[in-house]
Amino acid sequence: MRSEASEGTVLGADVCVVGGGPGGRALALALTRLGCDVVLLEKRDPARGGAPAFRGESVSPDGVRLLDGLGVWERLRKAAHRVDRLEIEDAGRRVLDVRFADFPYRYRHPVELAQPTLLAALAEPAGPLPGTCTVLEPATAVGLLVEGPAVTGVRASTPTGTVRVSAALTVGADGRYSAVRRLSGLAEHARQLPLERDVVWLKLPFPAEWDRRAYRVRIAGDSHGLFLPSTDGTVRVGLNIPKGGLRTLRAGGLGQLHARIGHLAPEAAEAARDGLRSWSETALLDIFTTELPRWSAPGVVLIGDAAHTLSPVLGQGVNHALADAVTLAPLVAEALDRDRRAHGRALLEALQHFQRRREPDVGRSRALQLRQERMFTLTAPAATALRRTVYRALDASPALRRRVLAPAYFPGQRPVAPPEQQDAASEAAPV
Ligand SMILES: Cc1cc2nc3c(=O)[nH]c(=O)nc-3n(C[C@H](O)[C@H](O)[C@H](O)COP(=O)(O)OP(=O)(O)OC[C@H]3O[C@@H](n4cnc5c(N)ncnc54)[C@H](O)[C@@H]3O)c2cc1C
The missing domain is CATH 3.30.9.40 (D-Amino Acid Oxidase; Chain A, domain 2)
Incomplete structure (x- = not known):
């Protein structure tokens, strides 16, 4: 549901999501599927066009799995372009040729997907859901509502005036330059x-x-x-x-x-x-990459690029934003339910649990990206020769390839035995 705000509007919700990128939209969808009432604020004006060009078009195999779990993959399949190979050439010679079909996972292929198509699918669930989602766009979060030690909502600026959204939980899904991260104080100990x-x-x-x-x-x-x-x-x-x-x-x-x-x-x-x-x-x-020691404080949590900005190597940003959303939603829905009955600390514990669940995967992707970034910047002849040797060693060994690439492409999947192999992306129609 889209809604127009008028001067001084006050809205109430279980969760206020700031940012309508892949992370924010996926979280809003996952929460409404679980019966929560959500208000989503997005600062971009839809009348001025969709998401910026170039952004987030490569979706890793694990991202496809998560979109399937959210019930939107079937609608996206036709618009997606399946990728079969990753090829690296160094100094004019092919040193690595990865064929995704060789990996023993159910979701093996990355896809290219225009971000506006992805966002539209996440914004429009196929049928009625138990919760509600009110989307305000354009609406820019400019301040947080605070009571005692806890964040209790958001103040947003819209073309028709200021809106206050009061919510049990505020989620900063507002990207690499997150305002919620700064306004909540969570940016204080960030390592950029x-x-x-x-x-x-x-x-x-x-x-x-x-x-x-x-x-x-x-x-x-x-x-x-x-x-x-x-x-x-x-x-x-x-x-x-x-x-x-x-x-x-x-x-x-x-x-x-x-x-x-x-x-x-x-x-x-x-x-x-x-x-x-x-x-x-x-x-x-x-x-740049951003690492935060704490992703949450009472009443507020960060997801996606706001919590952990990554480099573009191996197209990891969208996948991690989706994984955050899918992991966080059930923890929050359950905690809100328990808190409503017991006025307890369930939500705070759920937010900490969320970070513990997600941090290891994000850390493995970051480490792989940083290693790869360093490899890219080598210049000395001996170092570039070593780089080529490393790629060739990967090329020669399927086991090594799997060990190195699995954290980036298949972090949420267990290998399947060959007879069960069935790739959910493999029927994606060519564009
Ligand atoms: C040029 C480029 C290419 C990229 N290519 C890839 C790729 O191929 N594959 C990949 O996986 N990743 C890629 N990335 C990274 C990827 O786009 C991000 O990691 C991913 O979009 C993160 O999702 P998110 O929802 O956390 O944040 P974002 O997608 O950044 O979404 C944040 C949203 O919050 C909104 N917002 C910001 N501030 C406010 C505010 N104060 N109030 C309200 N709304 C606000 C923004 O308008 C935006 O819509 C690329 C990034 C760039 C810049």
């Missing part, structure tokens, strides 16, 4: 680790000789680029540049950007020259 590079994102016509079902990583010295098939038939390119290096790159003109792409992927050189005409067709992602 800037990585050594930023990423420029852009889209190009798809090179004719490339297989549309492969992720490509191209490395040359300390430069690298990600080349990912997109649902709109283009290739999404993530090009690394030195931290803060956009100004220098732009000063060199678009020709320099074309040359970088051509250096990493000669097959895409012509597409870059012909297809990329303006800097406005690019977007910059400032790469």
Whole structure:
């Protein structure tokens, strides 16, 4: 249900979710399925278009599993583009070729999925649900309501005035620059680790000789680029540049950007020259990771990028935002029910339990990403030779590949025996 706010509106809910990205929308859906009443605030104006381009299009196999559990995968299947391979080339030679079909899991394939399509599916449940979800958009959370030591809701600014939402639980699902994290004080002990590079994102016509079902990583010295098939038939390119290096790159003109792409992927050189005409067709992602010792305080909890910003390596952000939502919802629904009867500490304990359940998986993804980020930045000949050796060792050993990649792609799945193997993404229609 969408609703218009008028000046001084006061709304009540079990849970107020701030942020309508993958984490916030999935949580609102999971909670309403469990009978909770939710108010969701999203600052973007739907009249001005959907989610920003380039964002969150790669969804890992575990993300597909979570979407299936939320009951939205069947509706998304046709819009998703299944990916079969991950290929890494270093110094012009293929050093790793991962075939997702070889992994012994029920959900084996990552998919590409436009974020507006994903968000629309999460926002529109297939049928009536026991709880209610009121969505205010645009509505920007600007303050928290506080009573004693506890957060009791949110103050939000909307085009028609201020809205106050009072709720037993406020959830900051408001992304990497989270206002709820800052306003709640949870940001105080945050450890932000800037990585050594930023990423420029852009889209190009798809090179004719490339297989549309492969992720490509191209490395040359300390430069690298990600080349990912997109649902709109283009290739999404993530090009690394030195931290803060956009100004220098732009000063060199678009020709320099074309040359970088051509250096990493000669097959895409012509597409870059012909297809990329303006800097406005690019977007910059400032790469950092954020670690918080505490994800919650009385009456408030953070999920997704707000709780643990990750780097874009191996497309982990959407998956972890969904996993947070799916893990948190039943804990909260049960705790609210117990608290209503006993006025107890159930909610606070549930929030701590949530962090204990999710932190190890997030930590494993972060460690894998940081290791990979370091590998990308090696320059000395001996170090880059070692990097190629590591990739080749992975390429040669299915067991090693599984050990290294499972935390990123299959953290919530147990291996299945071959006869039971059945891939829920494998029937995804080609785009
Ligand atoms: C260029 C780019 C490419 C990426 N590619 C991938 C990828 O391929 N695969 C992948 O897994 N991850 C990718 N990511 C990361 C991924 O987008 C995030 O990890 C993921 O979206 C996190 O989901 P979230 O719901 O926690 O936060 P977000 O998706 O950031 O959603 C937060 C929402 O909160 C809203 N909001 C913010 N502040 C307020 C406020 N004060 N009041 C109300 N609403 C507010 C925002 O408008 C937004 O809609 C990419 C990120 C970027 C920037």
